[in-house]
Amino acid sequence: MESSHSGTDSSLPLRRAFYERNTVRVAKELLDKVLVRRLGATSLEGLIVETEAYRGYDDAASHAYRGPTRRNEVMFGEPGHAYVYFTYGMHYCLNVTTEPAGQPGAVLIRAAQPIRGIGEMKKRRGTEHVKDLSNGPAKLTQAFDVTKALNGHDLTLGEKLYITEPAHPEPFSISAGTRIGIRAGAEKPWRFSIRGNPFVSKR
DNA sequence: CTAAAGATGTCCT
DNA sequence: GGACATCTTTAGA
Numbered sequence: 001m002e003s004s005h006s007g008t009d010s011s012l013p014l015r016r017a018f019y020e021r022n023t024v025r026v027a028k029e030l031l032d033k034v035l036v037r038r039l040g041a042t043s044l045e046g047l048i049v050e051t052e053a054y055r056g057y058d059d060a061a062s063h064a065y066r067g068p069t070r071r072n073e074v075m076f077g078e079p080g081h082a083y084v085y086f087t088y089g090m091h092y093c094l095n096v097t098t099e100p101a102g103q104p105g106a107v108l109i110r111a112a113q114p115i116r117g118i119g120e121m122k123k124r125r126g127t128e129h130v131k132d133l134s135n136g137p138a139k140l141t142q143a144f145d146v147t148k149a150l151n152g153h154d155l156t157l158g159e160k161l162y163i164t165e166p167a168h169p170e171p172f173s174i175s176a177g178t179r180i181g182i183r184a185g186a187e188k189p190w191r192f193s194i195r196g197n198p199f200v201s202k203r
Numbered sequence: 204c205t206a207a208a209g210a211t212g213t214c215c216t
Numbered sequence: 217g218g219a220c221a222t223c224t225t226t227a228g229a
Binding site: 087090095108136180181182183 | 208
């Protein structure tokens with residue numbers, strides 16, 4: 001690796017203990033982390049700038065609210081796996097699972113600031129506008145080639161899809177608000193974003 | 204079996 | 217600001 005000093009190697013995937021905690025806390029701490037998608041020789045990277053927490057039986061907006069089903073079963077499994085679901089007949093959304101195994105929870109990755117592989121993302125999205133590549137949950141999965149094939153993928157392996165610390169972290173403040181696009185549970189302030197970041201989704 | 208909604212995005216007026 | 221595409225999943229008969 002290129003790391004010449006001792007200490008944290010920023011290319012390593014976040015370990016399982018990071019995910020095995022309270023979902024709301026993980027949602028906040030995923031801000032300013034780097035989402036990495038490896039496609040053969042190519043690497044796509046983006047800084048996570050917007051997330052939403054979805055819990056379990058105490059959260060009517062969560063897919064896990066009414067207990068396990070075929071779709072949401074990964075939310076009940078080991079933390080640190082991808083939960084990818086298909087919605088509106090055409091879109092995928094990417095979540096990462098949280099909480100200890102057996103306890104449901106996931107964080108929706110809503111937006112990222114493109115860092116690397118921007119040309120590839122432009123091709124996938126069919127636009128030249130960088131700000132429109134991944135400023136929304138379904139735009140992000142299209143830009144990063146995340147589909148149902150990655151549902152259940154272990155994010156701690158450092159293969160295909162994972163999350164790491166940024167190489168050069170910068171100070172930021174967190175903006176909290178209500179979650180977008182839901183009916184039940186709409187009052188919970190579980191949407192988090194990097195204040196002022198231009199790649200946060202509109203609405 | 205049937206039906207309705209959905210953690211959205213895009214294009215139109 | 218609103219219509220609409222498009223189809224899986226889930227709940228209910």
